[in-house]
Amino acid sequence: MASSRLVELTAIIARETQKVDDFFTQNGLSPLSFDPSAPADFPVPTGNVEIQEARRTVINATQELHDLMVGPRESVRWMSWSYTDNLSLLAVYQFRVASAVPVDGEISYAELSKATGLDETNLKRLIRHAMTNRIFKEPREGFVAHTAASRILVDDPQMIDWVGLCSADFFPAAAHTVDAMLKYPGSQEPAESGFTVAWKHEGTPMFAEIGKDPARAKRFGGAMMSLTGGEGYQVDYLVDGYPWDELGESTFVDIGGSHGFVCVALAQKFPDMKFVVQDLPKTVADGPSKIPSELAERIRFQAHDFYTEQPVKNADVYFFRWIIHNQSDKYGVKILQALIPALKPGARIIINDNCLPKPNTADPWDEKITRTMDVTMLELLNARERDENDYAELFKAADPRFKFTGARTSKGCRMHIMEAIWDPERTKT
Numbered sequence: 456m457a458s459s460r461l462v463e464l465t466a467i468i469a470r471e472t473q474k475v476d477d478f479f480t481q482n483g484l485s486p487l488s489f490d491p492s493a494p495a496d497f498p499v500p501t502g503n504v505e506i507q508e509a510r511r512t513v514i515n516a517t518q519e520l521h522d523l524m525v526g527p528r529e530s531v532r533w534m535s536w537s538y539t540d541n542l543s544l545l546a547v548y549q550f551r552v553a554s555a556v557p558v559d560g561e562i563s564y565a566e567l568s569k570a571t572g573l574d575e576t577n578l579k580r581l582i583r584h585a586m587t588n589r590i591f592k593e594p595r596e597g598f599v600a601h602t603a604a605s606r607i608l609v610d611d612p613q614m615i616d617w618v619g620l621c622s623a624d625f626f627p628a629a630a631h632t633v634d635a636m637l638k639y640p641g642s643q644e645p646a647e648s649g650f651t652v653a654w655k656h657e658g659t660p661m662f663a664e665i666g667k668d669p670a671r672a673k674r675f676g677g678a679m680m681s682l683t684g685g686e687g688y689q690v691d692y693l694v695d696g697y698p699w700d701e702l703g704e705s706t707f708v709d710i711g712g713s714h715g716f717v718c719v720a721l722a723q724k725f726p727d728m729k730f731v732v733q734d735l736p737k738t739v740a741d742g743p744s745k746i747p748s749e750l751a752e753r754i755r756f757q758a759h760d761f762y763t764e765q766p767v768k769n770a771d772v773y774f775f776r777w778i779i780h781n782q783s784d785k786y787g788v789k790i791l792q793a794l795i796p797a798l799k800p801g802a803r804i805i806i807n808d809n810c811l812p813k814p815n816t817a818d819p820w821d822e823k824i825t826r827t828m829d830v831t832m833l834e835l836l837n838a839r840e841r842d843e844n845d846y847a848e849l850f851k852a853a854d855p856r857f858k859f860t861g862a863r864t865s866k867g868c869r870m871h872i873m874e875a876i877w878d879p880e881r882t883k884t
């Protein structure tokens with residue numbers, strides 16, 4: 456029957472919402488709301504699998520119901536204008552509108568215009584558009600007040616960086632990605648991406664260009680902290696999601712490890728492990744100051760370019776988190792090959808990154824995020840996310856003596872742990 460899916464979805468939504476609501480009542484939690492005083496995050500721990508699953512089911516079922524009700528033609532029509540969401544967000548970011556709106560209370564458009572330097576007419580147009588995404592509200596005509604979402608743009612500096620990075624730096628890159636693909640078909644070069652075409656520095660990759668401007672680099676760093684601390688990316692999933700205790704006394708090399716926060720988390724739980732954090736010279740220079748003094752003896756820093764030969768020989772683990780997805784296959788292979796002179800038999804190469812799902816197998820919310828991340832890697836660096844088979848092929852292309860053992864993840868985690876073992880006995884064919 457034509458309406459059966461609609462009725463089915465409505466029943467699912469009612470049933471699962473009831474579970475969430477009962478949990479809120481039993482635990483004395485305030486009801487969910489868009490009010491500026493409402494919690495900025497869903498206030499149930501990620502470890503509560505039952506309620507988190509009910510929540511996801513509602514998110515996915517309401518989205519499906521919404522899309523069915525809107526219908527294909529109208530969906531496509533208005534999806535084509537979704538870039539405007541970025542534009543109004545960019546204006547909010549660029550003119551620092553959120554910090555000019557009082558946290559408790561309201562401000563007239565005229566005063567807000569004075570405070571931000573954005574002319575009143577355009578301010579009103581852009582803010583009223585942002586309001587359609589629940590960023591600010593107009594409690595009475597002509598006055599602006601915060602919502603829970605706009606409050607985040609006052610309270611959370613890393614989220615402000617994330618919004619700035621995506622709307623100011625990445626949005627033009629997306630708009631120029633097809634131009635870049637036409638100009639450099641099938642390119643694997645980071646210096647020939649949509650980002651480089653948009654910002655007119657073809658020949659210089661995004662990271663190098665951003666690094667030239669301290670403010671832009673700082674914003675990039677803050678934005679990455681916001682993303683990697685977000686739901687499903689917390690480092691606890693890595694600490695608890697792999698049998699690190701099997702390693703006993705061991706050396707772990709965190710390649711492109713930034714300021715060593717992964718090593719800190721592992722060192723706290725596994726006292727027999729020692730760590731080397733490798734990154735570019737500027738980054739490692741700041742590293743030691745970020746390590747708790749009781750762990751300093753076990754975590755050392757080393758400047759190393761991961762495209763060149765690995766200097767730490769015979770370690771037990773060579774680890775890459777958020778590194779391989781920034782590489783095209785050409786450069787991913789180069790990074791893995793640079794390890795080979797250092798590897799002892801049985802050394803583990805561990806990649807902690809996204810793993811693209813097989814079609815129709817993933818949670819739709821997660822799949823949307825991971826596939827958006829994949830296309831973003833194309834825009835920025837001509838790099839890519841990979842599925843399990845792609846990782847197997849990457850290791851094989853680097854050297855058949857890498858024995859790929861597969862990808863694993865845990866409930867609620869949006870990343871995977873991919874592992875290969877160095878086996879010099881495997882035939883090099």
Ligand SMILES: C[S@@+](CC[C@H](N)C(=O)[O-])C[C@H]1O[C@@H](n2cnc3c(N)ncnc32)[C@H](O)[C@@H]1O
Binds near residue numbers: 711712733735761
């Ligand atoms: C996306 S961040 C990932 C940082 C960290 N692994 C994490 O999980 O948050 C990429 C890191 O790679 C470092 N990096 C970039 N190019 C590098 C290179 N050629 N050699 C070593 N590190 C590099 C950057 O400085 C940065 O810290």
